[in-house]
Structure formats: C-alpha cells, structure tokens
Amino acid sequence: MPTFPKKMFVLFILILSGLILVNLLFLLVNNIYGIEIASGLQLFDLLANSEFAGFIKLYVGVNHLVIFIICPLVFVYFFYKNKFWEYLSLRYVKPIFIILFFLVLMSLYPLMAYFTFLLSKIDLPDFLSGFDKDAIDTLTKLLAMDSLSDLVVNIIIIGILPGIGEEILFRGILQKEIYMRWRNHHAAIWVAAFLFSACISKL
Numbered sequence: 652m653p654t655f656p657k658k659m660f661v662l663f664i665l666i667l668s669g670l671i672l673v674n675l676l677f678l679l680v681n682n683i684y685g686i687e688i689a690s691g692l693q694l695f696d697l698l699a700n701s702e703f704a705g706f707i708k709l710y711v712g713v714n715h716l717v718i719f720i721i722c723p724l725v726f727v728y729f730f731y732k733n734k735f736w737e738y739l740s741l742r743y744v745k746p747i748f749i750i751l752f753f754l755v756l757m758s759l760y761p762l763m764a765y766f767t768f769l770l771s772k773i774d775l776p777d778f779l780s781g782f783d784k785d786a787i788d789t790l791t792k793l794l795a796m797d798s799l800s801d802l803v804v805n806i807i808i809i810g811i812l813p814g815i816g817e818e819i820l821f822r823g824i825l826q827k828e829i830y831m832r833w834r835n836h837h838a839a840i841w842v843a844a845f846l847f848s849a850c851i852s853k854l
Contacts, residue, residue, distance in 0.1 A: 653730060655832040662726045662824065669722040673714050680706070705804075712808040719816025723824050739823050821847045 653661075731738040796802050826843035830836060 655828060658726075658730060658828060661729065662723070665722040665726055666718055669717040670714075673710075673717050676713075677710055708804055708808055712804075712812055715808065715812040715816050719813070719820050723816075723820045726824060738827070739819070817847065821850075 727735055727738055796805060821843050825846060826839045829842050830839035833839070
C-alpha cells in the first residue's frame with residue numbers, strides 16, 4: 652500500500668493538473684473570442700454582459716467539476732480500484748440519514764441567521780471589508796437570473812457541483828486518508844475542516 656505522503660502528492664498533482672488544464676482551455680477560448688482578463692475580478696465583471704455570462708458560468712461549473720469531482724475520483728480509482736464504492740462509503744448510505752440531514756439543516760437555519768447577524772455588527776478593517784464586499788458583488792452577479800434556464804444553471808454550479816465535489820475531496824478523501832494515517836477522528840475532522848476553509852477562501 653502506498654504511503655500517506657505519496658498518496659497526498661499524487662492527489663496534489665492531479666488537482667494541479669486539472670486546474671492547469673481548465674485554465675489553459677479558458678485561455679484558449681479567451682484568445683478565440685478576444686477576451687482580455689487580467690484578474691479574477693475582471694472575470695466576474697463579464698457576468699454583467701449577457702454575451703459572456705453563460706461562458707463564465709460554464710467556466711465556473713467546469714472548474715468545479717474537474718478539480719473537485721473528476722480529479723479526486725481519478726485518485727480513488729488509481730489507489731482503490733477494487734474498493735472504489737466501499738472507499739467512498741456509497742454503499743452504506745441509509746435513507747433515514749438523508750431525512751435526518753434535512754431536519755437538522757432546517758433546525759440550524761435560525762442559529763446560522765443569528766450568527767450572521769452578529770458577524771454583520773463587527774467592524775472589520777477596511778481591507779477585510781473590501782474582500783467581503785467584492786465577494787458579495789461577485790456572488791450577486793453570478794446568481795443573476797433572467798430565465799428558468801438561468802435558475803437551473805445556478806442550481807447546478809452553485810449548489811450541486813460544489814456540494815458534491817467538496818464532500819468527495821475534503822470529507823470523502825482527505826478526512827479519510829488523514830484518519831487512516833493517524834487513527835484519530837478528531838485530528839481528521841479538524842485538519843480536513845482547516846484545509847477546506849483555507850482552500851475555499853482562496854477560490
């Protein structure tokens with residue numbers, strides 16, 4: 652069985668390769684259509700233009716699909732080909748857990764709303780406030796909808812792909828691999844949560 656560092660190195664290379672591939676395709680399309688983008692903010696500024704909005708949403712969707720779903724699944728197939736479904740624990744999902752998940756989620760909404768209210772009262776430094784405003788502006792542009800098809804696309808790229816992909820990568824692989832390495836549930840959960848937070852803050 653390959654060592655933990657070797658598996659993490661392979662996972663890193665797969666994700667990096669996926670990221671490079673997606674961005675190379677994106678740059679190719681940019682050159683074809685003569686789009687000039689110097690930063691991530693300029694990328695999402697194009698959402699205000701109906702001519703490019705669909706293309707930007709497609710890019711976001713493909714980016715999540717390749718980096719968070721395809722690359723991690725390639726990792727699982729490469730190291731656990733004969734135990735693919737068992738490794739991802741997809742054979743052990745009980746319907747009652749799905750129902751309980753939604754019940755717990757609904758019960759947590761008031762608590763999340765309360766904490767959101769408290770956080771909104773905190774005076775952040777100017778540079779942090781700028782990040783928060785930019786994030787809200789970007790999300791608002793990404794969620795803009797003029798038709799039913801926009802709603803379907805938004806549900807896929809904002810809800811389905813990130814939800815499935817992040818669970819596969821961070822909980823399905825990283826958390827499991829860390830536990831298999833140290834045999835400590837607490838360490839696995841906290842380290843995976845930290846990596847998830849660090850990664851999402853950079854995206």
